[in-house]
Structures are given as structure tokens and as C-alpha cells.
Amino acid sequence: MDQIISPALDQDFIASENAALTAGVEEDYDALGRALDRRGIDIEAITRAVAAFAVAAPSWAVGSGGTRFARFPMGGEPRNIFDKLEDCAVVNRLAGATPTVSLHFPWDEVDDYKGLTEFAGALGLGFDVVNSNTFQDHPGNALHPLSYKYGSLSHTDPAVRAQAVAHNIHCAELAAKIGAPALTIWLGDGSNFPGQSNFTRAFERYIDSVTTVYAAVPGGFKLFLEHKMYEPAFYSTVIQDWGSSLLAAQAVGDNCLCLVDLGHHAPNVNIEMIVARLVHAGKLAGFHFNDSKYGDDDLDAGAIEPYRLFLVFNELVDAEYRKAPGFAPSYMLDQSHNVTDPIESLMTSAVEVQRAYAQALLVDRAALEGFQDANDPMMASQTLKRAFTTDVQPILAMARLRKDAAIDPVGAYRASGYRSAVTRIRPAKAGGSGGIV
Amino acid sequence: MDQIISPALDQDFIASENAALTAGVEEDYDALGRALDRRGIDIEAITRAVAAFAVAAPSWAVGSGGTRFARFPMGGEPRNIFDKLEDCAVVNRLAGATPTVSLHFPWDEVDDYKGLTEFAGALGLGFDVVNSNTFQDHPGNALHPLSYKYGSLSHTDPAVRAQAVAHNIHCAELAAKIGAPALTIWLGDGSNFPGQSNFTRAFERYIDSVTTVYAAVPGGFKLFLEHKMYEPAFYSTVIQDWGSSLLAAQAVGDNCLCLVDLGHHAPNVNIEMIVARLVHAGKLAGFHFNDSKYGDDDLDAGAIEPYRLFLVFNELVDAEYRKAPGFAPSYMLDQSHNVTDPIESLMTSAVEVQRAYAQALLVDRAALEGFQDANDPMMASQTLKRAFTTDVQPILAMARLRKDAAIDPVGAYRASGYRSAVTRIRPAKAGGSGGIV
Amino acid sequence: MDQIISPALDQDFIASENAALTAGVEEDYDALGRALDRRGIDIEAITRAVAAFAVAAPSWAVGSGGTRFARFPMGGEPRNIFDKLEDCAVVNRLAGATPTVSLHFPWDEVDDYKGLTEFAGALGLGFDVVNSNTFQDHPGNALHPLSYKYGSLSHTDPAVRAQAVAHNIHCAELAAKIGAPALTIWLGDGSNFPGQSNFTRAFERYIDSVTTVYAAVPGGFKLFLEHKMYEPAFYSTVIQDWGSSLLAAQAVGDNCLCLVDLGHHAPNVNIEMIVARLVHAGKLAGFHFNDSKYGDDDLDAGAIEPYRLFLVFNELVDAEYRKAPGFAPSYMLDQSHNVTDPIESLMTSAVEVQRAYAQALLVDRAALEGFQDANDPMMASQTLKRAFTTDVQPILAMARLRKDAAIDPVGAYRASGYRSAVTRIRPAKAGGSGGIV
């Protein structure tokens, strides 16, 4: 499998794109440095932390997403995991924030995992937490094609549960082959009608299945349970919220943790508080970052409510500050790019996640703690808001510049002609009508 | 095109299924009649009204639905509009409440509409309001395959708008051919990102396009505008609520009305009040009935919040009672049957809509008006609740029995073996991964 | 303290009110009995269970409620706990479903608890779970008047926490004096601004405070923790959902359980599933019944979404059916009667709770389990719906008739002239502007 040759992956090209912008970045960075210095903040410490911050790119998100109504593919869609890794390499090379990729099985299965790992390594990529899939039937399933219509790990039929358990164990084995540290289990199990499912018996079956998977994985390997309020099930979902996720993770074992996808909650829910509670419980696995206005919209991180993303990072930085025991969350993007070029969305989203982190680092935590203890909500609130309203763009740009990534990732990407190039190489995929017809 | 021979469509079979149940229905009906008589209600008047009540079946809903994650088809899925009509005939024959079908173009296009109408007529079916589709690209589109990725009737490109306008005019022409009285326009136009679309310019383009369609349809023909809060667009939708729908309908003309789909509103919204407001404005087109707990879940009518369905019908019966000018709404089901046999869901849903109508007819409106005028919320509330808690099952069953439909539609359907029969005849369709991959 | 003499409490009066209605009830009851018999259900077993079912009345709910905008009191508002008990006695005598009262301290504090218990006993009333109050400052507080502005059990100031802990211990002591089995702790602690409160430190303080209370109460006495999404705090609440409630209850001890108020959840949340999860965890304390459409509306139980109330009872009856270990929830009403006579609302609400229970008892659980195991959502759903659509009014009326309560509680109450009588005796209370001015 030859790797693609593209200016988007070429350091000289990136440098030439950066050339015209560098002076501006440096001027802004110096000015911000002086302003932060007046506030007692060392800009270099922030920049170093930002440069060290990484979030995994999801292999599935480099293709065009769709809804149940339609999918409108762009050109040059990746045909397989190798194409996906090339796209992810562009994301990482230009935005400098996504050195690892999260795989999704069976979509990303290959024959040769050593070869896959070398291929990724040559592109400067490693692997992060992997994902299993029991919300669809797989061509190779013994029970194909309708085995998961009524559930998987919580199915009433032991044969279906066994198939789903086996698939998850298989995913954990693949994870071990590529050096991934954990497996995220999200499933769509639930019901569309009151009465269809017995909530308690389904939950017990789920816990039993996950416990079986847990028993089969190596000692240090982790299982991440991902809750979701609804969709694809529209009346009940087995792991519908963090409370059910917590109960299940407690039942399964110490290395079973709870993963938070930002789009999987009820309207109005205070997600940053859920983050704090999972940190308190020692059960925070990490995140699937995205943004949403209505449901599981899977929009680009920070596109809709950037302050919410900041408040989530405020909890994370606070947990580091308080040295919360065992605090080591995994960060992943999980988005559906229905109307944008996925490469552009992933770069931009990674930057937005970094932005929220940088802003959260600017919070004067000693002052904040003082305002909290003194019940001074005005100054406490303003302490957060002042960090949030600070323009950290120069910090983000400088961190990229120093890593030989692009000051303007989208601009450089467009200049590189990458999309046109892969459109010529990769055959067009069919669009589609989504799931409704 | 030969029509299917099935016991499900056979009057003798239905009669034989009813035989064992008839005595029970009659006993319950008599008992209810006496109880209602004590409340001053003539059961026969209610039964006649129920028997006369009809709701259109949607042609698209006899196939298995799906989500963006997956579609799990059952056997015997209809291959074309003729198969769909046969399924709809079963629904109507057994449940006796859906004598018309709503078509969806281009999905249901045929060469010979006279033949289609005769085929339907032979099955005892007529046609109701038709639906256009500009949320997907069609194989024959001049601008295929990505013309509607960024909108249709409100698209920034005049050529795309012209194509969408032409499609809608074409649908109205097809409607005329089959005797359908109106065209429902729902489109997914909107945006996924703040800034992507200029709300006002998009709205102006939409109104301009619909006005063009309106000018091209015959005088008595109606256009129904269907609003929806979100999905497939996840930040903004051009016709996002009844307010925008009303503004557009006012701008287009007198025969342009506003259609309410019960699943298209924000959380907690009082939908029955929207119905009342549209009646007040003389702009209520009618309904797409379904039920939902979270978003546009498209679940079976009455499955989640039956009291809400009753309250909608309470408004409709109240409008009849007050003789609201021009009040003549169209009733259609619009559901996605992801985990049930669509024929069973459609029968059951039609019955649930009738149930809500029957319950609403039981409301003592003179008494209610008195309690309202006297500000007696307790008795007003109890007046509605007493109608709702009355078990109208005997009325619904008797209405079916008298129409030679099945007392127990699902039971008779299962006994008929219809699904097995069509599964043998119709080739299996592929499942699918929904829109996400 | 003399007890009031009113026809509302007089058995002969009630019997005379029932006289004209008895024949109708008996006819309907017999007809329903035959219909249920055809479905294999013994009506007498249901009627006995309904007659044995009880829900506690809240002492605070017999006065007119209000909002932050205004309170519009009716006449004859109770002046103290003795007046409240008389009102509660009317509720229980006429509706026959609320033999116990939940007190709220300090509102219901008296000098002589033995006397209070005897007074209640003479009215046929006992006491259920008591409630503490640290969302308001109390006249006698050492730290009055602004001690709870920024929290109580989770306050940053140890002196405030100690005051709140002492109050809760005091409430538990009062509970012991009147034979109440548990104390419900609901508090408004939270924040209105991001940053105002450190989520984790506040939670730790809360757990520490409750643990201190727990250590001070007698062995068998229970603490019930009540979660609420928001209000009076509008950004974060310390015990904002069942997950936080569970974490806290786990930390405190075995006799610390989680109470569910039906109006305290995020929009669209599946509350019946939360009930199931708390049963599974062995942590379900019980309920505060009410209904809501938007927020914590505190409307009459079953007034808005009666099917939701039924589905909650479906879980409770299912837990009994499955013999869930330690399952013994407490049932209480918790409502705010802003526009109705509270006595009427409490009677009606108690009946609605019984109605949901009766409907849930009608569910054929063996059949339901079969449909669930067979993945037959249509029949499973219809099994629940058929129980819900059955008119159990005759059962409820017969249960009341047999207990010498009123067939038509509201009618009998109005006929009794109780409200006019107490309006003459009890001085008018001022209305008010609510909290906003």
C-alpha cells in the first residue's frame, strides 16, 4: 500500500504557507504575552501545554456523514482504513493536534495489523481507544442479517448476546495488536415502545455481557461504557444516562469506566457537572467531543455552544489542579460531517478543543477558589468569563507553528489541492437515501 | 399487475375471525351504551362518527423504517407502489379506517396513473394528499447527484431552486391525475453551522419558490407547508416552527395552509395550542400523526403520550363544535416502523387516532364551556379526563364490525399469514447501515 | 384544640351523597367484572389491592400555592398544622386514599407532639415521612436571616452547614416523636453562575453533612435524598439528578435512599426507567407524585401525562411481581395548588395515583414477559395499552364505597360546604407578589 504524495503532508509546503502569516502571529503572540503577563500569566506555559494536548481523530469521520434522510458524499471519500489514515495524517500534519486515530470495527478490520501499524507510523500516527459495533449487522455474522434488530449485548436471545460478546472480545484483541489502550462500547440497545423491553432484565443482561467481555481482556486494558439518551432506540435505551453507566461500570470492575459524548444528554442538562461527578466517582473514561443543538447532532466541537465546551475543560483543568486520584481521561472527536469536508471539520474541531483547553488554563484557580469560598458569584463568574473572552488564537497558532503545523490549517489544506487529488484517485461513492427507504 | 390473493383481504376470513369475538364486543358495547346513557351520551352517535372517521395511510410507511445507524428489514417488503397498495389494502380491510393512501414522489412514480388509480380502486383505496421530495437527489435529476446537499426550494443557486420548483409542480400534476386534493411540501433545507445560511434571504427564496409553485397549480388545489424544528439540518431549518410556516403561508396565498406533524416540535411545546392557533388563523392544513418522546421519533400514534393525542382531537372537535370557518383538516399517518411489522403498526395507529377522536366526542362541551366561564379548572379538567378514561374500545370494535373489518385487526392479520405469503413472493431487500457510513 | 364539625367528615352525610350514585357504580362494576373475567382477571383482587393502596398527603399542600410572580389565596386557608390536619382529614375521609400526612419542618412545629399525634389520630390520620427545610431561613435560626442564601448542607461556611445538619437531626427527632419512618432531604443548594460553586467540593461537603445526620439518627430510620434538576438554583444544583443522588446515597449508607419527584427531571427524560434503575440498585426510597409539562410545575398527579404515571406504576408492580429485594417505596403527593381548591386537588390526585396503580395491576405480566422475550413490541405495547385504556373508574369508586368514602369525592366535598365553613372560621391570609419584588 503506497502512501499518498500530497503537499498537505509536505513540511516545505506547510512552511511556505506559514511564511506570509508568521509575522502577524508573532506580533499578536507578543502582545498577548504582555497582556497576560499583566494578569500574572506566563504565556509560554500555556503554549507548551497546548502543544502537548492531543485528541484522537475517529477513523469513521473522514467520510461524509449522513442522516436517515440522505447522505450527500463529497469526492475522494476514503475507500478503506488506509485511505482514512492518509486523511487523518493530513488532519494531524496541518492542525498538529491529532496524533492518534480511533478505529471502529468491523469497519476498519484488515488482514495485517502489523502492516497497518507500520503504515500509520509512517504517517506519523498512532492508535487510540477502539470502538466496537453491535448496532449494525456485519456481513460475516453467523446470525446475519437481523441479529441486532432487537438488541445486542442486552438481547433476550443468548445466542445474539454471545455473538455480541465475542465481537467485543475480538475488538479488544485487535486493540492489543495495534497498541490501543481501551475499548469503547456503545450500543443502540433499547426499545421503541413502552412494554417492549423489561428495563431491569435488559440491564442485567447487559451487565452480564459486559462482565464476560471484561473477564476476557488483559489486566490493564480498559472498557469504556458510553451512555446515550436516545437514538436509534426512541423510547428507552439500556445505558441512557451517566447514572446507568455508573451502575454498570461499578458492577463490572475497576477498569470499567464511563465515557461522555457531549451530544448524548437530555435538553438543558448541565454536562460539566456530570463530568465533575464522574471524576469524583473515579469513573471518568474520557470524551467523545462534538457539539449539538437538538439531539445527537454530531456537529463540529465548539460550533454551537463554545462556552459549554470551555466549562467542560474548566472541570478537567480543575481536576488536574486538585490532583483528582486516577484522573487520566481519553480525548476523542466523534462527529458526523454532513455538509463540510471532513478533513476541514476535524482540523477545526481539534483546534476548538485546544482553544477550550487553553482558555481553561488561563483561569486563575486560586482566585476562583477564593471567590467560591467567599460566595462572590459575580467575581467567580467573571474569573471564568475573562479566561473565556481572552483571544487565545495567537497561542494556538504559535503552538502549531512551533510543531511545523499550519498557522491556518484550512487555508493550507485548500491550497494543497488534497481533496481534488484524492477525488481523482478514489472512485466516487454512491450517495444514499439514509435509513428511511 | 395481478392483485394478491390473501385471506387478509377476504371478507369471509375476516368474518370467521370476528365470530368468536362478537358476543363479547356486543356485551361490552351494550354495557358501555347504558353507562354513557346515564351520562347523557348516545353511544350510537359516537359509533357513527367513529365509523365515518378516516385517516390516510402513507405509502412510504409499509416498508421497514430505519435510522442513520441501521435499517433492519422484515421479509416481504413492498417492491413498488403496487405492492405498497396491497399492503395498504390489508391495513384498510382489517382496521377499516384508512380508505385513502398518501403517495410520495418520486418514490411512487409510475408510467400509467390511470392504471394505478384503477388498481387502487379495485383494492378499495383512493388517494389523499401527495408529498414531494427534495431532501434527496433523484436519479433523473438534471443536477444529480448533489443538487440538494445545501437546500432545495431555498437553495442559493437559482438552478437548484428551479429544479425543486419543477419537481413540486410535477407532483401537483400527478396529484391531479390521481384525484389528490393537495400537495404537502416538506423539505430539509436549513444549516448545520451558525453563519452557513442567511436566515432571511433563505426564507425569502423559499417563499419565492413556493409562490412559483402555487401560481402553477389549479385554483382549488392546496399547498400544505410542513414545519419541523430540526433534522436533517441540525442548527437551523427554514420552516422551523408554525410561526415561520404561518408567515410563509400568509405570503403565498389563501390555499396555502400549515400542516402539523406531531413529532416536529421543541421539547415541552403545547402542540394542541398550536392547533388552536392555526384554526384561529384559518390556516390549519391537517396532520401527520405519529408519536414521539425525544425528537422526530416517528413512533406509532398514541404509543407514548396518548393524552396529548386526545388533547389535539379535543381541539379539533371543539373547532367543529364552534363551527370554525373553513375548518376541514386532512388526516394522515406519518410513521417509521423500525421494529414492528408496518402493517400492524398502521392498523394499530389508525385505531389509536380513532380512539382519541371517540374520546374527544365524549366530552360534554356545554358543561366544559360552563366550567371554563366559571373558572372552575378542577371540573373543566375532570370533564376532559372523564372522557379520556372512558374505555371506548367497544365503540371502536363495533364500528369495525359493522364495516366488516376485523374486531381484532392484529390478531386477524397474524392469522391470515399475509406476511409469510408476501415474503415468499417478494425478494428480500438488503438491510443497511443507515446514513452514517 | 377542638376539631371542626363538618358534613365533609360525617359518615352519614357521605352515605347520603353516595346513595344516588350507588346503583350506577354497581352496574358498571358488574359489567367491568364480566369484561375482565373474559380477560382472565379477577376484579375483586384488583379492588382489594386498590383499597389497600395509600399515598401520603403533604401538609404544605392544603394552602394555596403560588409562583414567584404572585400567590392568589383562596378563603379558609389553614393557619397551622391543626387546620392542615383537618383539611387532610377531609381529603382522606372523602377520597379514602390518604390515611397519612407528611409534615414539613419548621412549618409544622408544635410544642406538644403527643397532642399532635392524638389530634391526628382522632381524625383518622397517621404520619408519614417528614421533610426538612433549608431552602429558607427560619425565624429562630442563630444565623438568620441570610444563612441559606448560598447553600445549606453544602455551604462553604462550616457554621451554616452545622446549622443545617442540626436542623435535619432535629427533624429526624421530631419524626421519631410522631412515628414517622424517614426524613426526606431536599435542598436548593446550587449556583446561578458558572464558577460560583466548585461542583466537587460542594458535593463532598454535602455528603459529609448528610453522613453526619445519618450517624445521628436511630438504626432503622431512613434518609431519603431528593434530586432536582434546577430551581431555585438556575445553573447547577448539588443533587441535580438520580446519578448524583445515587452516588451520595451509596456514600452515606444502606438506609440512605433516593426519592423520585416526578417533576424534577430534564425534558424528555424517561422517568420510569430511572425508577427501574433505582429498584435495581436497591436504592428507591419512594415518590413525590405530581405532574408537569415544563419544569417543576407541581401540577396535580396525572393531569398532564397520565400514561407516564401509569408507566411508573407499571415498574412498581413489575418490581413486586419480580419480588425485587427490599422493595418498599413510600408514596407521597407533592403539589402546588395555585388555581384550585387544594382539598379538591389532593382528593383527585390521590384517585389518579390509585387509577394508575389499578391499571398497572391489570397488565398480564406473564403475557408481557412472553412478548418481551419473543421481541414482539407490538403485542408488548398493546398489553400495556389495553390495561391503560380499560376504564377502572368502577373499581376506584367501589373501593371508596366499601371504605365509606365518597363515590364522587369532589361532588360530596362541594355539597358539604366545607370551604365556606372554614372561610368563616379562619381569617383571610394575604396574597402576595411571590418572590420577585
Added chain:
Amino acid sequence: MDQIISPALDQDFIASENAALTAGVEEDYDALGRALDRRGIDIEAITRAVAAFAVAAPSWAVGSGGTRFARFPMGGEPRNIFDKLEDCAVVNRLAGATPTVSLHFPWDEVDDYKGLTEFAGALGLGFDVVNSNTFQDHPGNALHPLSYKYGSLSHTDPAVRAQAVAHNIHCAELAAKIGAPALTIWLGDGSNFPGQSNFTRAFERYIDSVTTVYAAVPGGFKLFLEHKMYEPAFYSTVIQDWGSSLLAAQAVGDNCLCLVDLGHHAPNVNIEMIVARLVHAGKLAGFHFNDSKYGDDDLDAGAIEPYRLFLVFNELVDAEYRKAPGFAPSYMLDQSHNVTDPIESLMTSAVEVQRAYAQALLVDRAALEGFQDANDPMMASQTLKRAFTTDVQPILAMARLRKDAAIDPVGAYRASGYRSAVTRIRPAKAGGSGGIV
């Protein structure tokens, strides 16, 4: 009525407070100016626009707010409209953004409106849109004390409607006396139970009442209708959304417009789109600014979702840019300050509103229009985000500095000792239990 002497109102004091901060502001302002210049933006034009931007302060918001559960007053609460104006003067002098005050009748009624106007003028204040109140009964009401329990302008009783109409006409007359341009009508009319109110008849009565008010006011005077989803009514509200508000305003007349309170919508609703629709319809009256996470939380503007506030201003600046006919909205704050010093919250909120306006002015509208027309959601979105992430703090501070207001309004306010001073002068007010007891 002597005016208060306080450093908070003293120009020299403010200047001295500014002294230490001026150099930093100037350095940041220069740096930002250079950065914006590189983006083609003239910072001086933005600063001038910000300096000219004003939002009215609400007279009712300078006292501590509360909930139905409790009100915890701070010291020095204003006793009357004169005290309130002094507090508002401090807000305006220090933050330089609220030169007018919105009065609320009957709360702010006085004997001598000429004197009131002069008093305000001496404090540098004028008057903006006034507000009526029919959600509470007033001491002087002929029909006191329970006239509005079941509604006001839409009440079933003509006498109550006449009283409410007369009150609104009276408010319009008072508005004329003080030079206020419009009257905002918000009322709590609605229902708590299905059936309590006939939606249509209540709406017709409402329109009739407002039409009567409209006929009685002078030609150029405007009526603003304010919609709200719920509270104090918890099942239905007569003007529940912008659709009902629009229908009513259309029925009443050209000078009857629709006012948007940011906290009065269903969860997840796209408020900026409603703004665009009302601009399109020529019916946008203006705003009540505040922020909310759950319901009508009345939190400080920009405290919860600052990006949403920005997106609202993006629509407003876009309407100016497109020269929308008749576009001239009124801007008012409307908040409840339950845990902060109201003066601090009002200053901060005015600044946040200015911040959103300044950010919206930074949007490159020609570029945005180009991206929209080209269906480039990525660049369109980034165009808005880049404006939003720009730190406009130096612009806001410079605008204040040039107006002799405080660079750091909260800091200067605290240094002035104003709260302590008025606490000595003004007697303590009682806290309270809110509306629930």
C-alpha cells in the same frame, strides 16, 4: 427628594480609579487595533458604535430577586422609584451603557411625574419603554384582591378585562408623561390544567382587549407584546410563543410589535432565527435581555450561553447591514438578581450586551455573504467564530474610558462603598418565603 452623594457617581473618583488601569487599556487597545487593521477592520469605527450603543435598565431589577422558594435580600434595597433611579444612575455612570430606565407600573407610580423626570434627568437618566402589570393584584384595584387569579386581558369576566385594559391605558398615559415611547404588555394569563381554558376564546378576548388599549393610545405610541412559554401558568399561556405574538400583533395594528425575552422559549429553540423572522415580518419590537439554562431563569445576560447572545446580535447587525425596513428595536435588560448585588449584575450585563454587539460588528459581512452564496459552511462558520473569539475587552474599556465611565465597573463600584452607604440609609427589607407558603 435629595439625591445621594456617593463616590460611585463622582467623576473624579472614577477618574482616579481608572488611572492605574489606563496604560494597560491603551496598550491592549493599540495592539488590538493593529491586529484588526491586518484583518481590514477599523477599530475606531467599532469603538464609536459601541460607545453609542445603549440598553435600558429595568427599575425592578435593582432590588434582590427571588424564587417561589425564598428571597434573600441584600442590604440597602431601594425603597421606591427614587432609590431605584439612584441605583440605576450608578449603573450608568460606572458602566456607561444604560442611559435610560424602564419603569414598571404600578410599582413605580408617583404623584409627580414632572418631578420624577427632573430627578432622573439630574442623575443623567431618561426613560425607556414602560411595563404594565396584570399578573398581580394591586392594592388599589376595584376588584382586589383576587381579580387576576384566572387571567387579566383574556379573563372570562368582562369586568376583569376592563380593569386590565384600563390599567394598560393608564400605563400608556404615564409613559406619555415621562416621554417613554412604548408600553410592553406581558401577562401571565393561561391555564394549569387541560380544559381549564378554551385556547381560542381566550386568544380572541386577549386580542380584543389589546385592540381596545391600542385604540386609546396616541398615534405614534407603540405596544410591545411579550410572549412566554410558561410560568406562572404551567399548562398553557395565551401568548406562548412568537407565532401567537405575531398573530395578535397583526390583528391589533401596525404599531403593535413583538418583544423577545431571551428566556421565554422552549428548550433548544433557535432564538436568533425567531429574531430574523420578526425582522422579516416588520414586527420586531426589541428585547428583554437575560440568560437562561433551564426556564425563565432571568440570569445575567451572557452568563450561560454567550455565543447565543452573539448570534442574536449577528442578526441585528445583519438587519442593519441589509437595511431592513423599519428596523429600530428597543433594548432592555430584564433579569432577576437572586445571589448578586443587582448593581454589579446590571453593569456586567450591559457590558456583555455591548460585547456581543462589538463582536457582531467585527463580522466581515461581505465575506460571510460570499461564503453563504458559495455554500461554504466551514468558512461561513469560521467567519462568525473569528469575530466571536476576538477579545473586544480593550474596545469596551476604551469606550467607557472615553465616556468618563469606569474601566473596571465592578472594581470601582466596590471601591466606592456605595452598597454600604445605602445600607446605612435604607432600612432592611424582609426576606421571604417566596410564593409557596
